[in-house]
Amino acid sequence: MMESRIIHKLEPIISEVKKKTGINIQNFKDSFLERRILHRMCDVGISDYEEYVKLISTNFNEAGSLYDSFSINVTKFFRDPHVWKKFEYEIMPNFCDSNRSSSILAWSCGSSTGEETHSLAILLNESLNKQIKYRVFGTDINDNAIVNAKKGIYKKENLLHVSEQQLATYFEKLNDNQFQVKPIIKNKIEYEKSDMMKTSRKLFDIIFCRNVLIYYDKNVHEIIFKKFFDLLKKDGVLVLGQDESMIGTKNRNYFNLLYPRERIYQKKN
Ligand SMILES: C[S@@+](CC[C@H](N)C(=O)[O-])C[C@H]1O[C@@H](n2cnc3c(N)ncnc32)[C@H](O)[C@@H]1O
Incomplete structure (x- = not known):
């Protein structure tokens, strides 16, 4: 209130x-x-x-x-690397079982200028067996952020946590300070300008909603956690930002907290 x-x-x-x-x-x-x-x-x-x-x-x-002006776009590739490492080593192996699914759909909710969507696509590309297809869906309320995400051009300082090998594989060097994501990754991503409260059209295996909820009231957290529950497939995984959690919300009961430090949750069945 x-x-x-x-x-x-x-x-x-x-x-x-x-x-x-x-x-x-x-x-x-x-x-x-x-x-x-x-x-x-x-x-x-x-x-x-x-x-x-x-x-x-x-x-x-x-x-x-x-x-x-309410849209704060600060972001980075592989922001909070320990979260991405945990996700890669502990969560991704569960998605590599092709009996589970032949395709994986991930949502970056509040995708800003695309660093998170591209990080997700790179991670999925590197971790999944080749017979498992994947797509990444990025949504944001900010038009400019979406336009820039689609361009996929980044300065060196945004790429701090991208390895040399990833840089060489997935980026084209435009000049000394600018790199553009290659189509092999860009083509896996779809963007939409939309408010997270209204997004409803897909069922996801993975949702990253990081550093978005910090700006919202507790009543919005309740609504959005229920929405994430409804939009996740069975055993789907949700990742929040380092300063965000479900503590104190009623709808935390819809999720198991798998890794508290990394804020990684799994939908309860
Ligand atoms: C600080 S950035 C976080 C970007 C990325 N998720 C990360 O953690 O690095 C927050 C983004 O959330 C977007 N955002 C804020 N409210 C939103 C809403 N209701 N629906 C979708 N996006 C929203 C903002 O426009 C901004 O681009």
Whole structure:
């Protein structure tokens, strides 16, 4: 629940954004909401909430720009390498049994600029037997992030945890500081601009939803964990970010916590 002090200040802004875009930004954590609104007000040179409400109600683009500012795109290839290693050595062998499935579908929910979708595709490409097909589905609410993910061009500093061998195999060097993911990996990935609360069309073996839920309220966590349960296949695996967990939620009962440190969960059957 939003503190009444904060809601009192922010309610007119929340309601203007809803009117203009149809999006309910109240789902975000109150502290995050307040920080981003103040940040945006500073960007447009306004220090007074009422004046900012006037700007949103009169300027056609401002509600959309404010909403875009809620999308924090910081990401990396193989972010938190120990999580990826655990996933590779402890989880992937279960997917290598071709009796289990002839194809694997992974979802990067909140895929940002594509580092996570590409990391997943590389991992699947390297770990699965060749007769098992795989696809990766990336979704994000941010248009620009999706456009950049599709380009698949990255600076060296984003590729810190990519091995020399992976760099040589899966990337084309464009210049001294830029590398582009090769079609062998890019072609395995499909992107869609969509809000995780609304994504519903597939059944997944693997869901990575990392560093997305930290920005949302507990009530959103409840809804999304139930949704992940519904969208995972039998024995499907969910990976959260290092600062995220199911602790304190009712819907944790839908999952077994396989590796607490790595935040790796498995759907209960
Ligand atoms: C900090 S990035 C995390 C990227 C990647 N998952 C990682 O861990 O490195 C968070 C991403 O989640 C996206 N996001 C936030 N809310 C979302 C929502 N409701 N549905 C889909 N994506 C969302 C943001 O636009 C942003 O690109």
